[in-house]
Amino acid sequence: MLEIKNLRVRIAGKEILRGINLKVKAGELHAIMGPNGSGKSTLALILAGHDSYEITAGEVHYQGKNLLEMAPEERACEGLFMAFQYPIEIPGVTNLYMLKAGLNAARKHRGQEELDAMDFLKLVKERAKLVEIDESFLNRSVNEGFSGGEKKRNEIFQMAVLEPKLAVLDETDSGLDIDALKIVAKGVNALRNKDRAIIIITHYQRLLNYIVPDYVHVLVDGRIVRSGDKDLAVELEAKGYNWIESGAAAASGS
Amino acid sequence: MKTMDSKTHYLQQFKDVEARTRGAEGSWLSKLRRRAIEDFSEAGFPTTRLEAWKYTNVEPIVASRFKPAAETANGLSPERLSAFTLGTGSGSLLTFVNGRFSKKLSRLGPLPAGVRVESLAAALGNGSLDLEPHLGRHVETSGHPFAALNTAFMDDGALVFIPAGVDLQEPIQIVFATTQAEPAVTYPRVLIVGEKNSRASIVESYVGLGDQAYFTNAVTEIVVQDNATLEHCRMLEEGSRSYHISTVQSHLSRDSNLVSHNYAFGGSLIRNHVNSVLDAEGAESTLFGLYVIADRQHVDNHTRIDHAKPHCSSREIYTGILDDQSRGIFNGRVIVRPDAQKTDAKQTNRNLLLSKEALADTNPELEIYADDVKCTHGATIGQLDEEALFYLRARGISQKAARDILTYAFAGELVDEVKTEPARKYVEKLLRARLPGASETTVLL
Ligand SMILES: Nc1ncnc2c1ncn2[C@@H]1O[C@H](COP(=O)(O)OP(=O)(O)OP(=O)(O)O)[C@@H](O)[C@H]1O
Ligand SMILES: [Mg+2]
Numbered sequence: 087m088l089e090i091k092n093l094r095v096r097i098a099g100k101e102i103l104r105g106i107n108l109k110v111k112a113g114e115l116h117a118i119m120g121p122n123g124s125g126k127s128t129l130a131l132i133l134a135g136h137d138s139y140e141i142t143a144g145e146v147h148y149q150g151k152n153l154l155e156m157a158p159e160e161r162a163c164e165g166l167f168m169a170f171q172y173p174i175e176i177p178g179v180t181n182l183y184m185l186k187a188g189l190n191a192a193r194k195h196r197g198q199e200e201l202d203a204m205d206f207l208k209l210v211k212e213r214a215k216l217v218e219i220d221e222s223f224l225n226r227s228v229n230e231g232f233s234g235g236e237k238k239r240n241e242i243f244q245m246a247v248l249e250p251k252l253a254v255l256d257e258t259d260s261g262l263d264i265d266a267l268k269i270v271a272k273g274v275n276a277l278r279n280k281d282r283a284i285i286i287i288t289h290y291q292r293l294l295n296y297i298v299p300d301y302v303h304v305l306v307d308g309r310i311v312r313s314g315d316k317d318l319a320v321e322l323e324a325k326g327y328n329w330i331e332s333g334a335a336a337a338s339g340s
Numbered sequence: 341m342k343t344m345d346s347k348t349h350y351l352q353q354f355k356d357v358e359a360r361t362r363g364a365e366g367s368w369l370s371k372l373r374r375r376a377i378e379d380f381s382e383a384g385f386p387t388t389r390l391e392a393w394k395y396t397n398v399e400p401i402v403a404s405r406f407k408p409a410a411e412t413a414n415g416l417s418p419e420r421l422s423a424f425t426l427g428t429g430s431g432s433l434l435t436f437v438n439g440r441f442s443k444k445l446s447r448l449g450p451l452p453a454g455v456r457v458e459s460l461a462a463a464l465g466n467g468s469l470d471l472e473p474h475l476g477r478h479v480e481t482s483g484h485p486f487a488a489l490n491t492a493f494m495d496d497g498a499l500v501f502i503p504a505g506v507d508l509q510e511p512i513q514i515v516f517a518t519t520q521a522e523p524a525v526t527y528p529r530v531l532i533v534g535e536k537n538s539r540a541s542i543v544e545s546y547v548g549l550g551d552q553a554y555f556t557n558a559v560t561e562i563v564v565q566d567n568a569t570l571e572h573c574r575m576l577e578e579g580s581r582s583y584h585i586s587t588v589q590s591h592l593s594r595d596s597n598l599v600s601h602n603y604a605f606g607g608s609l610i611r612n613h614v615n616s617v618l619d620a621e622g623a624e625s626t627l628f629g630l631y632v633i634a635d636r637q638h639v640d641n642h643t644r645i646d647h648a649k650p651h652c653s654s655r656e657i658y659t660g661i662l663d664d665q666s667r668g669i670f671n672g673r674v675i676v677r678p679d680a681q682k683t684d685a686k687q688t689n690r691n692l693l694l695s696k697e698a699l700a701d702t703n704p705e706l707e708i709y710a711d712d713v714k715c716t717h718g719a720t721i722g723q724l725d726e727e728a729l730f731y732l733r734a735r736g737i738s739q740k741a742a743r744d745i746l747t748y749a750f751a752g753e754l755v756d757e758v759k760t761e762p763a764r765k766y767v768e769k770l771l772r773a774r775l776p777g778a779s780e781t782t783v784l785l
Contacts, residue, residue: 134730134734135730135733135734136730137730157733157739158730158733158734159733159734159736159737159738159739159742161734162733162734162735162736163736167734168734170731170734173731174725174727174728174731176725176728176731176732176746176749177749178746178748178749178750178752178753179732179745179746179749183745184732184735184737184745185735187732187735187736187737187741187745188732188735188736188737189736191736191737191738191741192736195736227749228731244735248735248736
């Protein structure tokens, strides 16, 4: 579904991703962990199509297409979704308005009929239940005045409505209390299926107790320095990134 | 030299007005006209050397030496007109074509006893209501050459009179349409009087059909008496080569409330003066303005709020959305007189630039002569938020639609303030016509 080959990315003259390789198949759930500033969000934003980065080398293929040539909206319409680490507030644009515009754009793109207001509302209300979002949030401006946790939940809610094929969740667990974490995990798990791939970026093994990954990758300083299964996350939690970083240093030194 | 020639041109035309009106109208009105033409003669047309006109060059208007619009009303069918009217079946509508009242295109809804909604020319002609205490009593002509010209030349327009205690449910709409093929000037004049404890909502539209050059020089006087409430909505959809200069002068009495909306969409050069005098305790004036312009459109809004008495409040929000090489100017003057203690005045001007070549100027002018007052002002000039754009696009929305949606959201705050529903719906429609990408999912808003 997704293949990243030797991706190198700069911003403001600084190289942030230094040769990323990653393969994600339909049905898989990958976790990416790594210290602050290692480039995790950069990777997510690149996948979503943010244009403030300079891609200096590498390729990204998504469902057989060159992802890097697609506009952000085209990627979304093709089933790619990113949950932002820092969801932005958009005063004056309601959640519902944005979602209906986005969902119908994707449906049109796929040659499906647009949903009318009634069917759309029905869908939205059902998905709101899944992530236990109060219906009053639907008619509020996107993220405006939402608490940190509410913003994160709103991202998962949007994912549930848009039903992506590939979802990249950037620290959706950060800042959540344990109850909210469980709700988010429940939402993500409900959306897991054999056709859908999910990449979860997180600092904490905690989330992975609820959402069990097939693979865990450790991103340090713009490179994936270690990949493994869910046990890697547990080990990382116990030993910290220093353990990996010194290992990585040793590996590259040899 | 040109300026002087044009001045003479209008002074000359005034002789025709005098010849036509002599003996046919009250001497107070003749005197009013005479004083106004003298004021015009004294001031002449403004040049950009004057501080108040430094951003707006009226030379194209001056040089055009417009003739008065012809007598014949032409080219406006009821179907064509309906595109510019509110979606109410029963509200009253006064239509003026090329400056003159069109009975055929007007209708009166059921109105409570004593309410007057009619052509100003007719009201002056039949003398059934004494207009002397109001007409021309509020707008200043000295030092204001365009208001002076309107006062000297006014011929027709609308009279809306709401007697004490009447609560008008339906909005009254007044449409001034210019259809004429020759370059011409009209002098629309509106007088609105809301007597004490009355309530009404009035919508004035200025529309141009076709792309000829013409000049609308309009004056509206609004009198809001004790404890009366008035919502006044002014919408400019003038033609692409038109000039529009206007003054809306309101006078507020004790505990009265005025909400003024000033929407500018169409017109090549627009200069609006929106002036409000808070002349008794407890008066409240709210001025909203929205200018959504593109190409080389030029909109200059000069507002003046005069806090003459204590315990009055004013709120002002003007918002500009400027695309292409358009230019928007906001000049907000707030005067707080020495005894206007406990004044509460708040002014905001926000500008959204949609192109690198668009230009916004904002200039607050606070003149405060009292010491126990609360006056704030703020101004912003900015672009669309790139991160918000990206967020919407990341949800599948095209770049064009995302821009339109965010632009609409920027204006939406003001649209929501229009409390008269048919007027709000109409404004929404106008905005969406300009921002097609913002219309897809309207049902849910
Ligand atoms: N717009 C930018 N301008 C300059 N530097 C940037 C910009 N965006 C990111 N960076 C830098 O790129 C590096 C990687 O940032 P990124 O946000 O990808 O890290 P991260 O792994 O997501 O960190 P965190 O765990 O704190 O979220 C950091 O050093 C950051 O300061
Ligand atoms: Mg990050």
